[in-house]
Each structure stands twice: as C-alpha cells, then as structure tokens.
Amino acid sequence: MRGTMLYAPGDVRVETRDDPRIEQPTDAIIRIAAACVCGSDLWPYRGIEPVTGPTPMGHEYVGVVEEVGSQVTTIRQGQFVVGSFAASDNTCEICRAGYQTSCLHREWIGPLGAQAEYLRVPLADGTLVATPEQPSEDVVPGLLAASDVLGTGWFGAVAADVQPGKTVAVVGDGAVGLLAVLAAKHLGAGRIIAMSRHADRQKLALEYGATDIVTERGDDGVARIKDLTNGLGAHSVIEAVGTQESMLQAIRSTRPGGHVGYVGVAHGVQLPGEEMFYSHVHLHGGPAPVRRFLPELVDLITSHAIDPGNVFDLTLPLDQAAEGYRAMDERRAVKALLRP
Amino acid sequence: MRGTMLYAPGDVRVETRDDPRIEQPTDAIIRIAAACVCGSDLWPYRGIEPVTGPTPMGHEYVGVVEEVGSQVTTIRQGQFVVGSFAASDNTCEICRAGYQTSCLHREWIGPLGAQAEYLRVPLADGTLVATPEQPSEDVVPGLLAASDVLGTGWFGAVAADVQPGKTVAVVGDGAVGLLAVLAAKHLGAGRIIAMSRHADRQKLALEYGATDIVTERGDDGVARIKDLTNGLGAHSVIEAVGTQESMLQAIRSTRPGGHVGYVGVAHGVQLPGEEMFYSHVHLHGGPAPVRRFLPELVDLITSHAIDPGNVFDLTLPLDQAAEGYRAMDERRAVKALLRP
Structure with missing residues (x-):
C-alpha cells in the first residue's frame, strides 16, 4: 500500500510499504476513506521534535472496516468507522472516568501511520465508533475532523x-x-x-x-x-x-x-x-480523550447539527501529502485533507 | 496596645504600638479574643521571604466588635466575629463567584497585625461573620482555626x-x-x-x-x-x-x-x-477564599459537629509570641494559639 513517511524535518514522502495485518485478536484493519495532516505533525516536520529515522505519519482517520481480529465483538467488517489518535480499551477505570487517552492499555496511533491506504487499529472495540449507516460524502470531512481536531x-x-x-x-x-x-x-x-x-x-x-x-x-x-x-x-x-x-x-x-x-x-x-x-x-x-465525545460528535455531524468539515481548506490526493505539510507549515492552509 | 512585630528572621518581639482606629467608614475595630501563628508566618521568620523592617504580624483572629464605621450596617458592636486573612467586600462579581481572596477591593489583613490586642478590619460587613451568640470558651480555638487553617x-x-x-x-x-x-x-x-x-x-x-x-x-x-x-x-x-x-x-x-x-x-x-x-x-x-466557607464552618463548630480546635497544641499569652514562633519553627508545636 501507499503511505506517508517523514524522513527528516521538511522531508515528507509517500512510499509503498507493507499492508498492515491483524497482529492482536483485538485489532481491526480499516481501509482509509480520508486522513489529514495535524498541527502536531508540524512539530517534527519543523524539527522542533526530533525525527529518528523514517517514520510513518498520521493519526486522524475515517474508513471502512476490512477485517477484524478474533476477539473483536462489536466492530464488524463493512462498517464506516471513526477513531481517534489513541487506541483505548474503553473499559478500564480510567476510560470509564472519561480519560481514554490515559487508558491503562493505551496505544498511540501515530506510529502506525494513518496517512495511508490501510491502518491497523488496536483495541478496535474500544477505539472505533461506527456511523449508523454509510455516511454521505458531504459529512466525511466533518467525521474526519471529529477524529482529532474537533474532539480536541x-x-x-x-x-x-x-x-x-x-x-x-x-x-x-x-x-x-x-x-x-x-x-x-x-x-x-x-x-x-x-x-x-x-x-x-x-x-x-x-x-x-x-x-x-x-x-x-x-x-x-x-x-x-x-x-x-x-x-x-x-x-x-x-x-x-x-x-x-x-x-x-x-x-x-x-x-x-x-x-x-x-x-x-x-x-x-x-x-x-x-x-x-x-x-x-x-x-x-492534556491529550484530548476524543473517544469520550465521539458518539455525540458523530450524531451531531451525521444529523447536520454541526459542520466542522470546512476546517479543511485544502484537499489533496494522498500522493501529494508533502504539499499538504508545506501548505500548513506556511499557513497557506488551515488543515489539509488527504484522499488515498 | 500590645502587638507582635517581626524585626528580622528569628527576631519576634511583642511591643506597645498605637491602638488601631477607624480609618474608613467601612472599617470595624475588634478586640482580639484569640490569634495564632501561621505556617506562612514562618516563611519570613525563617528568612525565606524577605523582612523589610519591623512588621506587624498575624492574620488569623476571632474577637468582639468594639466599634464600627459609619457605613457598616450588618456588623454591630458587641458581636463575636470570625474573619479571615483577606478583607473582601463580598459583593463584587469575583466574591459572588466564591473567590473573596481575589475580591476587587481585597486588602490583606497581615500587615495590620492580628497578633495583638486590637485589630482594624477593613470592609467589615463583607469580611466578618458573627456567631449566633457569644460562644462558649471551648469552641473559641475551633472558631480561630476556621479563620485560616481550617478554611484553607x-x-x-x-x-x-x-x-x-x-x-x-x-x-x-x-x-x-x-x-x-x-x-x-x-x-x-x-x-x-x-x-x-x-x-x-x-x-x-x-x-x-x-x-x-x-x-x-x-x-x-x-x-x-x-x-x-x-x-x-x-x-x-x-x-x-x-x-x-x-x-x-x-x-x-x-x-x-x-x-x-x-x-x-x-x-x-x-x-x-x-x-x-x-x-x-x-x-x-491559591489563597483560600475562607470567607466562602465561614458561615458553614461557624455553624459546624458552634454545633460541635466538627472540632478543629485541637490543632492548637500550644497556648501562650500574647507576650510570649516569640516562643510560639520558635516552637513551630522547631516543629515542637503544630500550631500556637496566642491569648492577648
């Protein structure tokens, strides 16, 4: 599959890398419908955070479930799902208190690289929220916003x-x-x-x-x-x-x-x-427990009560991810949406 | 009257100084029934905060109202009152939100020196809370605790x-x-x-x-x-x-x-x-808005629902204030009560 990699400050490339596969029985694989570049991606892009070798990028995503692990019970193949930048079991005491980004089993999505065609999502039942039906195209950017910037x-x-x-x-x-x-x-x-x-x-x-x-x-x-x-x-x-x-x-x-x-x-x-x-x-x-808000945000967006989607003022094919980073770095764009 | 002064780190003296008098029409003068040494008094006593010349000390007090200014309407002569370490009007927007220690007209009591026989209390109506009747001797230490350490x-x-x-x-x-x-x-x-x-x-x-x-x-x-x-x-x-x-x-x-x-x-x-x-x-x-809690604390103490008074494990006549500071500094006492 194709996916974005950061090689060094200012050096973003879209390359072919191995398709992700189920590694844990609680994983899901999703086909990304839309991903985007985050303001926090600019920290390493600008060299303010160190870059240690080529790193998959991206932690905001919506997509369709391709495959689930054997212990995934509520998320099903074919569902359109929204996740956030942290995987969480959504059952531990910290999650139940609403702090899923400090989940006792938290895994950051970032290193898995959501700016790509496919993504492995750990703890799929806890992490992903499915839309009631396949969403119309016009709400996809809004749902993608819910995944991080709106939730944050x-x-x-x-x-x-x-x-x-x-x-x-x-x-x-x-x-x-x-x-x-x-x-x-x-x-x-x-x-x-x-x-x-x-x-x-x-x-x-x-x-x-x-x-x-x-x-x-x-x-x-x-x-x-x-x-x-x-x-x-x-x-x-x-x-x-x-x-x-x-x-x-x-x-x-x-x-x-x-x-x-x-x-x-x-x-x-x-x-x-x-x-x-x-x-x-x-x-x-702190790191926003977006998962706490996702069910409500998905409702508000799919019912057109709010429209956060126009925060994306630049839409690019995934292969042009580097231009998305540049445009945001130079403040020519508020936020760049990437279509695999 | 007699009152405590800090001359330099470690140098506390009880001296004769002028009786306080009404300066603003919103002031009250109270005769101190009991005052005490605060943990925060130890910061300058230990030289961790600078001492700039002889300074009146003390900001915790209970006592009887001797005289009120012409604009004081709810506090009356003869009442037994509890105040806190900050005078506040209790009517501004910040006070009404419960942050009387950030009152728009706040005055700190400390520099007025409550470890003394008499004290001028600014903004008397806003600052002081009267007990329903003259309290029995056994609850006076508890009421004094309410003035700062309990409220804090x-x-x-x-x-x-x-x-x-x-x-x-x-x-x-x-x-x-x-x-x-x-x-x-x-x-x-x-x-x-x-x-x-x-x-x-x-x-x-x-x-x-x-x-x-x-x-x-x-x-x-x-x-x-x-x-x-x-x-x-x-x-x-x-x-x-x-x-x-x-x-x-x-x-x-x-x-x-x-x-x-x-x-x-x-x-x-x-x-x-x-x-x-x-x-x-x-x-x-932050600095505790003790005034927010005083009415409830006075009730709880005078009804013997709580007894914070035994936090005072040393009681001294005012003239021996220096020993109170020493005992607390050396951790021989948790808190020293001073009787004028």
Whole structure:
C-alpha cells in the first residue's frame, strides 16, 4: 500500500510499504476513506521534535472496516468507522472516568501511520465508533475532523468549563482553536472571543460562532481580553497552541475562579507556581480523550447539527501529502485533507 | 496596645504600638479574643521571604466588635466575629463567584497585625461573620482555626473535588494538611491517606479521619500512593506545603482525570508543562477564599459537629509570641494559639 513517511524535518514522502495485518485478536484493519495532516505533525516536520529515522505519519482517520481480529465483538467488517489518535480499551477505570487517552492499555496511533491506504487499529472495540449507516460524502470531512481536531477543541471547551451565557476566549487559530469556538458555541457560551490575526481564520471563527476577534497577542492580547470583560478576564479560556507565551496568555486572560482548558501539546512550557497560585484559575487539559465525545460528535455531524468539515481548506490526493505539510507549515492552509 | 512585630528572621518581639482606629467608614475595630501563628508566618521568620523592617504580624483572629464605621450596617458592636486573612467586600462579581481572596477591593489583613490586642478590619460587613451568640470558651480555638487553617484545608479539599467514597491523599502534615483531612472526612471521602512522618501529627490525622498513613516522601511517597490505589493514584490530592517537591509529589500521586487542590503558598515552584499535560490532572488552588466557607464552618463548630480546635497544641499569652514562633519553627508545636 501507499503511505506517508517523514524522513527528516521538511522531508515528507509517500512510499509503498507493507499492508498492515491483524497482529492482536483485538485489532481491526480499516481501509482509509480520508486522513489529514495535524498541527502536531508540524512539530517534527519543523524539527522542533526530533525525527529518528523514517517514520510513518498520521493519526486522524475515517474508513471502512476490512477485517477484524478474533476477539473483536462489536466492530464488524463493512462498517464506516471513526477513531481517534489513541487506541483505548474503553473499559478500564480510567476510560470509564472519561480519560481514554490515559487508558491503562493505551496505544498511540501515530506510529502506525494513518496517512495511508490501510491502518491497523488496536483495541478496535474500544477505539472505533461506527456511523449508523454509510455516511454521505458531504459529512466525511466533518467525521474526519471529529477524529482529532474537533474532539480536541471540544475537550478544550469542556476542560475550560464553558457554561451557557458565559464569556469564552480562545488562544490559537489553528483547526483546534477554530473548532473550540464551534464547541463553545454549541455549549451555549454567550460571548466567544477568538484571538487571531489571519483574515481567513477570523472568517471561519466568526462562522463557527465567535462574537469578537482580538488580533493582539501576549500582554497586549491579555489587556484586550480584560478590556472586553470589565477588567475581570474571561470565565473560560481555551489554549490551543502549546507554547510558553500562549499558556501565559491563556492563564492571564482568565478571571479569578475561571477555567483554562489547555489542549495545545506543551512544548518547553514552565508554569510559574506563584503566579498560578495567585491567579486562582482552574487548569485542566492534556491529550484530548476524543473517544469520550465521539458518539455525540458523530450524531451531531451525521444529523447536520454541526459542520466542522470546512476546517479543511485544502484537499489533496494522498500522493501529494508533502504539499499538504508545506501548505500548513506556511499557513497557506488551515488543515489539509488527504484522499488515498 | 500590645502587638507582635517581626524585626528580622528569628527576631519576634511583642511591643506597645498605637491602638488601631477607624480609618474608613467601612472599617470595624475588634478586640482580639484569640490569634495564632501561621505556617506562612514562618516563611519570613525563617528568612525565606524577605523582612523589610519591623512588621506587624498575624492574620488569623476571632474577637468582639468594639466599634464600627459609619457605613457598616450588618456588623454591630458587641458581636463575636470570625474573619479571615483577606478583607473582601463580598459583593463584587469575583466574591459572588466564591473567590473573596481575589475580591476587587481585597486588602490583606497581615500587615495590620492580628497578633495583638486590637485589630482594624477593613470592609467589615463583607469580611466578618458573627456567631449566633457569644460562644462558649471551648469552641473559641475551633472558631480561630476556621479563620485560616481550617478554611484553607477546606478549600484544598473542595479544590481537589473530594467526592463521597473516593480516595484522597494529603501532602503536608501542618495544621492546614491535618484540617484538610478533617474536611475530606466531612465531605465523605472513602479513604484518606495522610502523608506524615511525625508521630504526633499522624495521631491527629487519624483522629480527624485519615485511614492510611504514608511516611515516604518524593518519588517513594508517590510509589506508595500508587501501591495503595491499584497503580492508578488518588482521585483527589490536597497539597498543603508549597514547595517544588511537594507540588510534584501531589501531581504525580493523582490519577489521570483526578484533581489536585493546592493551598500551600507556592515558593520557587515551576510546573513542567509537558508533564502536566500528559498527567491529565485538574489543578486548582491559591489563597483560600475562607470567607466562602465561614458561615458553614461557624455553624459546624458552634454545633460541635466538627472540632478543629485541637490543632492548637500550644497556648501562650500574647507576650510570649516569640516562643510560639520558635516552637513551630522547631516543629515542637503544630500550631500556637496566642491569648492577648
């Protein structure tokens, strides 16, 4: 089959590699209908995370079940399924508490390489959610978004305790930040402040429900949020970047007693304890337990209640994956969808 | 009047200084019935916080109202009152959300010096809670505990989201940690693990409701907590120290999806962002909004439902305040009560 490999920073190739096969009786093999490039794929692409030899890439996927292992009982051949970037048994105590990305038997999908024609999904019963029927083409991008960026933005909003009528700020205008705006809107936020300085992303944020756009960053961004909230700060702030500056911007934009939901993968972040202490904010986040939200998100998308699919502003055949990485790296695209 | 002053690390003196008087129409003057030495008073006493010239000390107090300013409407002369270490209007948006220690008009009591015969309390209507009648002598220490250490331990337990039947660990065996055990017990925790290596404090922890004692610290302490919780960590961990080691111990003792409530004043703490991210814990804390809990705590204490008063294991006349500091510094006493 064909699949994407990262050889070195900036060096993405689509190559032929062995078809995956059932290795554990709890595995499933799926034929990928759509995959995509993640903002987190850009960390190694940019050399900020080390690249150790050629690595299969991709952890977002929807597709059709080709084959299941002997112990798979609920997922069946022919179903259209959505998974997330972590395989989880969905039965352990941590999964049952809603933290499937910390499942006691968690396996990351990334190294298995979802930007490919086929994918082996471990713990298929726990990991995959089937759509009620074969979805129409128009909702496939939305379902693919649910697989990571929507689920992650959703978790950011839930972790930030977004409440009806309250004020939410979103730091980060990548796909996750934009879909956190959509999640906040769905959860009933009264006011949603998107922090973005790119016209195309501002437009999408407004479409998803943002009521205000703030273009300033850092201390100036914090000051603008304070201006917009009677000097208090937002009730809920969603952090969707993962840098020191963005984390401090999020914490400082939150009122005392408010909540920061952080879903940007932290890179080189050190949180100053004393400032945190006196800030009185709640802090929660981490790798989004997308699986917790998938059944609800699949429902919302297949019933056309929400449409997160237009976060993909570039669609390419799988063989042109390298261009998808380049376009996102250069911010020419918010998110690139790949069709095998 | 007589009052305690800190001149330099280790140098506490009780001296005559001017009686406080009404300065703002919202002030009250109270005659102190009992005050005490706080674990946080030991930071400057030990020279870990700078001491800049002679400073009045003390921020925990109960007493009788002597005089009120012209705009004080609910607090009256002759009432027995409990306050906390922060004056707050209790009417602003932040106070109404339960974060009175971040009140828009907050004033710290510390610099006013509650280890004295009299104290000026700003924002008296918002800050003070009167007992239903003059309390009997036996509940005065308990009411004094409510003023800070009990209220702080209580906030720690609430911030750590202590739930009925769940497992709680407490890092720190000072008065706040011990009373966090009492709070966790009152909130219905099923199992309460106190981390302490001092026999007298272990005894008090067991009396307050601890079910397990862990004497190990740091990584060994974390390993013990994991051993006691099927390898998962506690649902809720209360941090009542404020050092780098104790914060990491608390975070690492918490299961994914669990809650850390931190009330030890952070000193030199830097939280590693990436570890926090993958830990999946909730983090909340800060200077305890004791005022939020005072009405309930006063009820529980005056009705003898809880007795936090025996956290004071040393009672001294105010003039011997220096010995109170020494005894706590040398860990000969958990907490020293001062009688003017």
